[in-house]
Every structure is written in C-alpha cells, then in structure tokens.
Amino acid sequence: MRLSRYFMPVLKEDPKEAQIVSHRLMLRAGMIKQQAAGIYSWLPLGFKVLNRIQQIVHEEQQRAGHIPMLMPTLQSADLWRESGRYDDYGDEMLRIKDRHKRDLLYGPTNEEMVTDVFRSHVSSYKDLPLTLYHIQWKFRDEMRPRFGVMRGREFLMKDGYNFDLDRDAALHAYNRHLVSYLRTYERMGLQAIPMRADGGPIGGDYTHEFLVLAETGESEVFYDSQITDLKFGAREIDYDSVAECQAVLEEFTSRYARTDETHDEAIFAEVPEERRRSARGIEVGQIFYFGTKYSEAMGATVVxxxxxxxxxxMGSHGIGVSRLLGAIIEASHDDKGIIWPEGVTPFHAGIVNLKQGDVATDSACEALYAELKTQGLDALYDDRDERAGAKFATMDLIGLPWRITVGPRGLANNKVELTSRRSGESVEMSPQEAVLRLKEIYKPVFDAAY
RNA sequence: CGGGGCGUAGCGCAGCCUGGUAGCGCGACGGUUUUGGGUACCGUAGGCCGGAGGUUCGAAUCCUCUCGCCCCGACCA
Structure with a gap:
C-alpha cells in the first residue's frame, strides 16, 4: 500500500477522551473512530489488524477440529425465556422490538441459539463430539463503557460451544480449548496466562480465564512467577489425544494463578514467597464447562x-477478538507508539523514502516495494512528500515492526537501512538483502498458518 | 445507577464570572525554503459556539429544559 493513497488519519496530539495508552494510540494511529459510547468504526489500519487477529483465531480453532459457522446478531427473546436468562441478564442486554412488537435482543452471547441449532438437527451420539464456533459482533450495554475497544459495548468475539455425550468427553473438549487458546495467543505475540476464575452469568464452576499481564488490566491477579516461564512454543499436539491435552492443561494450570474472584490467601501462601506475584491483568478469553445447564433447560438431548x-x-469458550487489539497494544508499546508483534502487524514492513521526488530514490523504493510484494510481504510505502522526521514519527506511531529506510546517501553504496521497531537497531544492507532478511523474519509467521 | 465535569474550526484549547456579533496552537490547503527524527517563514480556507426554549435592544456568555460525551465509584469479557 502506498501511504499517499491509503486512508490513515493519524493525529499528532492526544485526543482528550482517551485515558489509557492503547485507546490513545489506536485513536492517534487512525485505527478507530468512536461513533457512540463504546461503539467504534474500524478504520482501515485497525480493520487490518482486527482481521489478522480473526484469521489467527479461525486457523487455531480449525486446527483443533472446531467448525466455523455464523449466527445472527439479533436473537429472539423466546430462546432466552427458555433458558431463563431473559430476565436474569438485566439491563446489560440490549432489548429491541420489531415492527410486530416481537421482543428481540442484540445477542451478548450465543448459548441459547447454538443449543437451538443443535437440538434441531442432532439427535444421536454418533454425531458427537461436535464443536461449533463463530466470530460475531456482540453487544452488552455496559453502564460505563471505557478504555476504547477494551471495554466497548459492541465487541467482536469468538465464541465456541462443544457438545459431548458425557462429562469426560466434555472435559476433553475443555482441555482442547485450553491448548488451542495457548497457541492462539502465542501466535499474536502475547503471553496469556490461564487462571482459575469465576463462572459469572454463563454458569458452571469449571472455568479458566486467560489474562495478559498489563498495568492497565481490569482484574487483580495473583500467581506463581514460574508460570510466566511456560511457553507452548511450536510443539505439535494431537487434539484428539485425551492424554496429550490433559498433560498440557496440567502443565499450564498446576502453578498458582488466580484472579481476585477466586484468590485464596491460604493456598497462595504455600507458594515460596520470592515467587509470589500480584499484578493487573486484561482478560482476553475464558473457557467454561457447564454440563447440562442449557441442554436440560432447552431439551437438547441425544440418544x-x-x-x-x-x-x-456442553461447554462454551470465548476469545475477545476486538479487545485483543487493546490488550496487545497495552503489552507492546513505547513512548513513540505501538510496537506490533510480527504475527498481527497490519503491514510486514514500512518503506520510508527520504527524498521523495528524487528519481534514483523513488525508483529504488518502487523496486523494493514491488519485490516485497512478489515475495508475499505486505509493505506500507511512505511515498508522501514529507520530511524524514515526520515519516519516522508516523512509522513509529503505527508500530510496524520493521522499517526500511531508503535515501540517496545510502543508495550511493547500494545500501538501505533495516530497522527494528522494538529494539531500534538499524543495519545497513542492500535492498536485496533486506528483502531476504524480512522473508526470514516472517517465515515463522507464515509457517504457523494452518 | 450515585457523584463530578465537559460540549466553541479536523484535533487540543482560550473567551463565559463582569452580555456588544469569535480567537490561539496544531493540522489542512497554496507558496518560498528545507531535506536522515514532526524545518522555518508568508499566505488561504474552515465554526449559525451540541440542540430547543426563555430573558434582553442585543446571548458562546444569563436562565430553563434536553441530547451527547468524559472521569471516579458500583458493575462487567
């Protein structure tokens, strides 16, 4: 993409409504625009990252054998009356009447609807196990939306639902989700720690929340510092293997890690003092096993x-897709702007033309841009007639992990500069070498695709 | 929902107390200049002051109502 033709309305000054860094940076980088309290338009740059995140979630769900579908945003109140949640949910549920005065609601989650789909079409144990999921916009009419996309009213969420014949099979589904979530977050460059949590309105007592440690997190968390050393990494796993999934769950949940809802000082005291940590965390996902809560209420049975x-x-499992942008930025930024992990960056690299209008520099940039595209790398070419400082500042703000700087001084020796956004380190090399180096850098990202 | 605050140009703000027909910085646009970290200078455009009603000769300014947004708290993925 040529920046001169893109739509990326960056702001030099901080919008006053944004209090936390991710919200501020998303507004400044021209990723989102607020349309109402807790409701946002996703501008091209933000939309690109949102799609990257969605893509990773889809791939990891399907790798785990879960089946994508799509349910509507609007739901009939009747389904929710069956489960009893129409009254339980309270004012957080956005209720709507259609022209026939029928009660509708903008779905805050989909347990009832997916159970309805299931009971309409599945009646035999032979069709199990089954896990259906979708990525869809939800609405919860928060009393006080804040922190940008971290706590919006409208939000994009992946929610999945497993259907199994017995408790053991359902617990395997639970473990399988835990494993797939670990992979998912790691691909986004995040460390999300599974912590024992509270069931909340979904119900069920077997549940873990995934938390990203960040000062601005909404939850207070307590954990054994050893847990932060755990990495899922590139290991292969057979998602059908009960033993393998169980082993991963045990590995990642055997050390103390709880949110304040379930925190227990007595148990925490058993962790050696030097490893005890308390911190703030952003919740980016949660998995539940709730048994027959909905299937009994709604008559979803199998022979x-x-x-x-x-x-x-049954169980249900959610990933806060739109909120993840905020969480990633909270976990990865500096005073100049965002620092995208390679797995989710909107562009693989930025090209900065230091002397727009200079024939040699322009053509070197064009050639580099074309070659990156040929090699499957998506570059943002800053071809605006701006000074170097302005271009650097923009690149730093929007957080592309790699920048190629092209100017007449370097080109005299056939050199460009490849700079890491994270470390700030610059290395001079030929344009050809820069392309090869970027291909190497992104190889793990492409290899991780499913 | 309780408490507090704010709506004036694309963004950040001043003006309001003490009514007299709107201003600054950044940005945008045009030019000159500059050219490896938001260059400097000159110029231009852009706002019926959130909305409605009222008081007044006259309202951004005072009064009433209303809508929206933000912050703290409670709540929440």
Missing part, C-alpha cells in the same frame, strides 16, 4: 449407545 435419551454435555 446414547444404550438407547437412552440424555441431555448433551
């Missing part, structure tokens, strides 16, 4: 091998 009809065992 088992013994010929008896039993309510199906």
């Amino acid at each position: 088992g091998p013994d010929g008896n009809r039993v309510p199906v065992e």
Whole structure:
C-alpha cells in the first residue's frame, strides 16, 4: 500500500477522551473512530489488524477440529425465556422490538441459539463430539463503557460451544480449548496466562480465564512467577489425544494463578514467597464447562449407545477478538507508539523514502516495494512528500515492526537501512538483502498458518 | 445507577464570572525554503459556539429544559 493513497488519519496530539495508552494510540494511529459510547468504526489500519487477529483465531480453532459457522446478531427473546436468562441478564442486554412488537435482543452471547441449532438437527451420539464456533459482533450495554475497544459495548468475539455425550468427553473438549487458546495467543505475540476464575452469568464452576499481564488490566491477579516461564512454543499436539491435552492443561494450570474472584490467601501462601506475584491483568478469553445447564433447560438431548435419551454435555469458550487489539497494544508499546508483534502487524514492513521526488530514490523504493510484494510481504510505502522526521514519527506511531529506510546517501553504496521497531537497531544492507532478511523474519509467521 | 465535569474550526484549547456579533496552537490547503527524527517563514480556507426554549435592544456568555460525551465509584469479557 502506498501511504499517499491509503486512508490513515493519524493525529499528532492526544485526543482528550482517551485515558489509557492503547485507546490513545489506536485513536492517534487512525485505527478507530468512536461513533457512540463504546461503539467504534474500524478504520482501515485497525480493520487490518482486527482481521489478522480473526484469521489467527479461525486457523487455531480449525486446527483443533472446531467448525466455523455464523449466527445472527439479533436473537429472539423466546430462546432466552427458555433458558431463563431473559430476565436474569438485566439491563446489560440490549432489548429491541420489531415492527410486530416481537421482543428481540442484540445477542451478548450465543448459548441459547447454538443449543437451538443443535437440538434441531442432532439427535444421536454418533454425531458427537461436535464443536461449533463463530466470530460475531456482540453487544452488552455496559453502564460505563471505557478504555476504547477494551471495554466497548459492541465487541467482536469468538465464541465456541462443544457438545459431548458425557462429562469426560466434555472435559476433553475443555482441555482442547485450553491448548488451542495457548497457541492462539502465542501466535499474536502475547503471553496469556490461564487462571482459575469465576463462572459469572454463563454458569458452571469449571472455568479458566486467560489474562495478559498489563498495568492497565481490569482484574487483580495473583500467581506463581514460574508460570510466566511456560511457553507452548511450536510443539505439535494431537487434539484428539485425551492424554496429550490433559498433560498440557496440567502443565499450564498446576502453578498458582488466580484472579481476585477466586484468590485464596491460604493456598497462595504455600507458594515460596520470592515467587509470589500480584499484578493487573486484561482478560482476553475464558473457557467454561457447564454440563447440562442449557441442554436440560432447552431439551437438547441425544440418544446414547444404550438407547437412552440424555441431555448433551456442553461447554462454551470465548476469545475477545476486538479487545485483543487493546490488550496487545497495552503489552507492546513505547513512548513513540505501538510496537506490533510480527504475527498481527497490519503491514510486514514500512518503506520510508527520504527524498521523495528524487528519481534514483523513488525508483529504488518502487523496486523494493514491488519485490516485497512478489515475495508475499505486505509493505506500507511512505511515498508522501514529507520530511524524514515526520515519516519516522508516523512509522513509529503505527508500530510496524520493521522499517526500511531508503535515501540517496545510502543508495550511493547500494545500501538501505533495516530497522527494528522494538529494539531500534538499524543495519545497513542492500535492498536485496533486506528483502531476504524480512522473508526470514516472517517465515515463522507464515509457517504457523494452518 | 450515585457523584463530578465537559460540549466553541479536523484535533487540543482560550473567551463565559463582569452580555456588544469569535480567537490561539496544531493540522489542512497554496507558496518560498528545507531535506536522515514532526524545518522555518508568508499566505488561504474552515465554526449559525451540541440542540430547543426563555430573558434582553442585543446571548458562546444569563436562565430553563434536553441530547451527547468524559472521569471516579458500583458493575462487567
């Protein structure tokens, strides 16, 4: 993309409504525009990252064997009356009437609807196990939306629902989700720690929240510092293997890690003092096993091998897709702007033309831009007629992890500069070398795709 | 929902107390200049002052109502 033709309305000054760094940077980088309290337009740059994150979530869900679908944003109130949650949910649920005065609601989650889909079409244990998921906009009418996309009213969420014949199978589904979530967050350059949590309105007592440590987190968390050394890494796993998934769950949940909701001082005291930590965390996902709570209320049953009809065992699992942008920025920025992890960056690299209008420099930039594209790398070419300082400041703000600086001084020796946004280190090399180096850098990102 | 605050140009703000027909910085646009970290100078455009009603000869300014947004708290992914 040529910046002169792109739409990226960056701001030099901080908008006053933004209090936390991710909100401020998303507004300044021209990623979002607020349309109402807690409701945002996703401008091209923000939309690009949102899509990258969605893509990773889709890939990791499907790698785990989960099946994508799409349910509507608007739901009939009748379904929610069946489960009893129409009254329980309170004012957080946005209720709407259509022209026939039928009660509708903008879905805050989809347990009822997916259970309805299931009961309409599945009746035999032979169709199990089944995990359906979708990535869809949700609405929760928060009393006080804040922190930009971290706590909006409208938000994009991946929610998945497993259907299993018995408790053991459902617990395997739970473990499988835990594993897939670990992979998902790591691909985004995040460390998200599974912590024992509270069931909340979804119900169920078997649940973990995934938290990204950040000063601006909404939850207070307590953990054994050893847990931050754990990495899922590039290991292969057989998602159908109960033992393998169970082993990963045990590895990642055996050390103390709880949110304030479930924190227990007595148990925490057993952790050696030098490893005890308390911090703030941003919740970016949660997994639940809740058994037959919805299947019983809504009559979602299957006939088992013994010929008896039993309510199906369920769990649900969510990833806050739009909120992840905020979480990633909270975890990865400096005083100049965002620092995108390679896995989610909107562009793989930025090209800064230091002397726009100079024939040699322009053509070197064009050639580099074309070659990156040929090699499958998506570059943002700053071809504006701006001074170097302004271009650098923009690149730093929007956080592309790699920058190639092209100017007449270096080109005299066939050199450009490859600079890491994270470390600030610059290395001179030929344009050809820069392309090769970027291909190496992004190889793990491309290899991780499913 | 309780408490507090703010709506004046694209963004950040002043003007309001003490009514007299709107200003600054940044940005945008045009030019000169400059050219490796938001260059300097000159110029131009852009606002019925959130909305409605009222008081007044006259309202951004005073009064009433209303809408929106922000902050603290409670709540929440």
